[in-house]
Amino acid sequence: MNANPARTSYYVDDDFYADLTAAFSDWQSEEAEIADPARRDEFRRLLEREARLLEQDRHADWLAMYAPECLYWVPASADGGDPKREVAIAFDDRRRLEDRVYRLGTDYAWSQQPPSRTSRIVSNVAAFETADDAVVMIRSNFLITEFQAGDYRTWAGWAGHRLRRNGDGWEILFKQVNLINYDQNLRNPSITL
């Protein structure tokens, strides 16, 4: 078995879907919230760095923030729905996320010609413990203003990040992007949220 998740997708298996559903179920409890301001600040800085890298189109650096076996997920349903039985706005494993970045780099991704410029505000950061000491869940609000070819567009909502300790820092296992207009028709959803 070739286990390189950038080449083959063996890790998106039955257990993965079960873990994903469990990770995003009932995780924002007050008992689990991390009150320590220093820890919360560490997570806030991570999210701000992610937003900054995306603003600066530093996609390779952005990808490096993600674990090898990661997920970038933009559901088209409230609460994520059932991804094994519903299509999502995006449901990218490592390989498809690299596909996404590759496509934007081809010069032929007309949806991003001219490239959008974005300003990304991350706020309302709250962190939550999980059953695993090395894993935390982060909830944050986002407001992205996109400018392209004379038009401004706004993307708003909240994101759920699942982070795992990696050496001295953290890597992103899952990112769930919950747009407030997840069930509406979206114009040119081709920037990375």
Added chain:
Amino acid sequence: MDGLTPTPDSRLDGYDFDYLIQEDRVHRHIYTEEPIFRAEMTRVFGAVWVYLGHESEIPDNDDFVQTWLGLRPIILVRDSDGNIRALYNRCTHRGSTVCRRQSGSAKAFQCPYHGWTFRNNGEITGVPWPEGYADDFSDSKFNLAQVPRVDSYKGFVFGTLNMAAPSLMDYLGPVAKPLAEWVDRHPGGKVALCNANRLKLHGNWKLVYDNSADGYHVVFSHRSLLAMENRLSEEGDKGMAFYKESPDTAPMYVYYFGNGHHFKDKRGNVERDKPGALWEIEGVAPGMEYFEEKLRREHPGRADEFLDLAASEPMNINVFPNLHILGNHIQVVRPISVTETDTTWWGTAVIDDEGVLDGAVDDINAIRMRTQEGFPNFGEVDDLMNFEQIQVGLQAEEDEWAYTHRGLGLPDRFSVDEAGTIKGPATDEVFLREYFREYRRLMTTRPDIQIAREV
């Protein structure tokens, strides 16, 4: 000339459609002019059978979903007696919508404004303080309006306001055959909608219809997708790679069926009778290696057949004016204004009511959801940008024409069968010329539009 010269037969608010729609070109005004758009909502969307929704959206009695017939807000409902109806979402009293939820289950709809209440078959059941009216509301004129003719084919629900329109089957004509083939490759001849990639463009709705059988744009508009799909493939044969060399000599064809319907059949590029042939050319998708191995391990005799159900069917079936079947998607086009259009790519799931898939249906769908997310994310967004940029280009007032003449004057490129179906090579624009001929006929004809109120 600017198309504004009236002629006795074809004028509409001063627009001469014999001028605007010519054999080899169409005028920019059909994409840019507000009066033409308003007329389309009656003369096209009011005259023909329009796709309203899928039976799987309203599986049980009392289920409803909101939809549109042109600009008309519609509640598509399976009423308490099991009849599928298309009610106008418009209170007979003052005109407010009576239903504000996108979908759900309801035996009745009560207008939030003054409380008039209607059964889910449209019949009025009561108004507050009726003693204030001299009427007793027994007259059907107070019932909700509804589309007078609603019919289904293979799970697709259509409606028309035109009492003189042919039957749905006669309207579909030969396009019914590929539609049936597309559906019937699934167990029980059924699929179910499973959420959607919902997209919007700042462009005219016909730009979507124009593109739907266009084999000419593929390697250009989708250049980034083709490069992406094959970046990890040694053979370079994934996805739509069969367009890359010489698409006009490849075994794929465009068909025009009449009534505006057309079809691009790419199945000749794969050995469609060989199980696993569709799966072989499917691009990569999350989880595909895991679920493929699982299916091969657990269903050694049928894995290829199951994997083909997770792969995309290489067909583009276009039912005028607003329904497109492509890959495994049901794409529905909703005109909003002359320069704004919603295009919703419904995913479809395999269902196994009869238990013929040996318990594999969930694994098949786990792959199929992910294969379906590819094109809207990495292909359609590029088309939509190109459509929007057509709308920008067509603002140039003096540069009047958009050409539709690829293949015109080269009769050897076409054949016509006994049913009148025209067949041509994959990149030909014959489907554009023919559908615009039908569009011109519709735009110069006033349909006999009626609404029903009797239940």
